[in-house]
Amino acid sequence: MTGRMASSNAVAVVGYAHSPVCRHAASTLGAVTVETARAAIADAGLTVPDVDGFVTASMFPTAGAHAAVDGISLVSSNWLAAHLGVNPRYAAGFSGFGQLPGSVAMAVNAVASGAADYVLVHRALHNPSGTYHANPMTQAAGDQQWTVPQGYFGPLAMVALPYTEYVERYGATREAMAAVVVEARKNGARIPWSHWHGSPLSVDEYLSEPLLSDPICRLDCDIPVDGVACFVLTSATRARDLPHKPVYVAGYASGSPVRHRLPLHWPLDDIMEVGRETARRLWESAGIGPREIDLPQLYDGFSPFVYFWMESLSLCPPGEAHRMILEGGIDSDRPDAVPVLSGGGALGNGRMHGVPQMLECYLQLSGRAGDRQRPGATIGLACHSSPHFGGAVVYSAEPY
Amino acid sequence: MTSPGRPVPLPDARSQPFWDAAAEHRLVLARCARCEQLCHPPDAACRHCGSTDPDFSYVPVEGGGTIRSWTVIRQSFLQGFDVPFVLVDVELAVQPDLRLIGRLVDGPDAPRSLGAPVRLAFEDVAPGVAVPAFALEAAS
Numbered sequence: 001m002t003g004r005m006a007s008s009n010a011v012a013v014v015g016y017a018h019s020p021v022c023r024h025a026a027s028t029l030g031a032v033t034v035e036t037a038r039a040a041i042a043d044a045g046l047t048v049p050d051v052d053g054f055v056t057a058s059m060f061p062t063a064g065a066h067a068a069v070d071g072i073s074l075v076s077s078n079w080l081a082a083h084l085g086v087n088p089r090y091a092a093g094f095s096g097f098g099q100l101p102g103s104v105a106m107a108v109n110a111v112a113s114g115a116a117d118y119v120l121v122h123r124a125l126h127n128p129s130g131t132y133h134a135n136p137m138t139q140a141a142g143d144q145q146w147t148v149p150q151g152y153f154g155p156l157a158m159v160a161l162p163y164t165e166y167v168e169r170y171g172a173t174r175e176a177m178a179a180v181v182v183e184a185r186k187n188g189a190r191i192p193w194s195h196w197h198g199s200p201l202s203v204d205e206y207l208s209e210p211l212l213s214d215p216i217c218r219l220d221c222d223i224p225v226d227g228v229a230c231f232v233l234t235s236a237t238r239a240r241d242l243p244h245k246p247v248y249v250a251g252y253a254s255g256s257p258v259r260h261r262l263p264l265h266w267p268l269d270d271i272m273e274v275g276r277e278t279a280r281r282l283w284e285s286a287g288i289g290p291r292e293i294d295l296p297q298l299y300d301g302f303s304p305f306v307y308f309w310m311e312s313l314s315l316c317p318p319g320e321a322h323r324m325i326l327e328g329g330i331d332s333d334r335p336d337a338v339p340v341l342s343g344g345g346a347l348g349n350g351r352m353h354g355v356p357q358m359l360e361c362y363l364q365l366s367g368r369a370g371d372r373q374r375p376g377a378t379i380g381l382a383c384h385s386s387p388h389f390g391g392a393v394v395y396s397a398e399p400y
Numbered sequence: 401m402t403s404p405g406r407p408v409p410l411p412d413a414r415s416q417p418f419w420d421a422a423a424e425h426r427l428v429l430a431r432c433a434r435c436e437q438l439c440h441p442p443d444a445a446c447r448h449c450g451s452t453d454p455d456f457s458y459v460p461v462e463g464g465g466t467i468r469s470w471t472v473i474r475q476s477f478l479q480g481f482d483v484p485f486v487l488v489d490v491e492l493a494v495q496p497d498l499r500l501i502g503r504l505v506d507g508p509d510a511p512r513s514l515g516a517p518v519r520l521a522f523e524d525v526a527p528g529v530a531v532p533a534f535a536l537e538a539a540s
Contacts, residue, residue, distance in 0.1 A: 145419075146441045148478065152487050214474070262440075262441065265499060
């Protein structure tokens, strides 16, 4: 498809709920998800039987040897529908990267096509006991045989390679990345449900943190948590009868690189080349460009993604993100800055996989951000994962 | 109790020649019989020409190349690795954009730069098992 999305601004987010974000929840992930779903449906002014569509990406993002069990370490759409007592007309799972934008896209398509009238999109994330990514494997089979015997394993090393390329090419300093993480934590500290509520980070704390996989340190990685978020989507027409101001989905895009690579091998050139195509598709789908976005919310599950997204989305020239950030260019408290982490991101909330970005767009554009309400936010962008493997959604306060 | 060793590769039908050669400290890579491009890792279809019948044959490769990136692993999620160690992302000279990731045997204090030349090395990790690694050209 080329050109503007046919259903641009025809489907809206009309309600949400978010569980507390904590290291280990007192009840099972499934129970938290059911409670959060009920709260989101009520928030949208609906009852459970009204909801006839369920979409998620249930992937449990760990490199560790943890079991993937529905209702315990992940929650699928069908599991949630069944435990809400709903026989849904539409239940689906997105299996690509950029899990939340991909799920939103499927929900939009379901509503726009008439497959479902009210779709619940959820994302449930689990922090298992024990070390999150450690894996006691003694043999490496399948794709992993090509990298694990050499010690190349897990997402820290995966992100460290393109980050090293960035640092070496453009002269980015640790001070610049400190500014990214401090900005995320500053904003997360203001969010009541965040794991980091009331816990901002100082530049000195960042700089004194030892490296784990150079140039990545622990503070460049979002902290694993138990947490659930749910959003309700319906048509713009039906949204008029619901209590909250709708936030419209103006467009979406995702991508997937075709170049043949080793497992977890994400060279910087791949990220930028495919990321720019993802951005181009996004502007085409939404019918607008980067200059019209006043609330870009960039994915920061690993802090270097903020550089990669800023440059892929043309929020700054290639190689310039680190300089712009050092000069205060993403400080959400400066009126002249681009507030790419105003919602705290993953670094400021916990490993919620694209939820903080989408939620910030929803809260700000619906006028529901409370003390954190930003005047004049009209068009938001929420992205997730890497620009070359992930996706992004453009949200609008008003149809255009 | 002895400390656990590094994970060893579990060869399959497609990869067996690669690991057999590695055990003898030789690098062989899969070449598509249709387009004659090297494919690493070998896949169900040739990722260059798309052939679903690539009829891969393994050909010897010299294995030198240049550093495209690196990381120093200071906390390993895998068992059996002494930290810190350096991993390098190497573009092999034999074919544009053909990459191999391996340890840099020169250690974490050796100077590194993008584009620096490296040569192939091997690490013996278990009886009859060796894995590709790299050494700085200038270091020897």
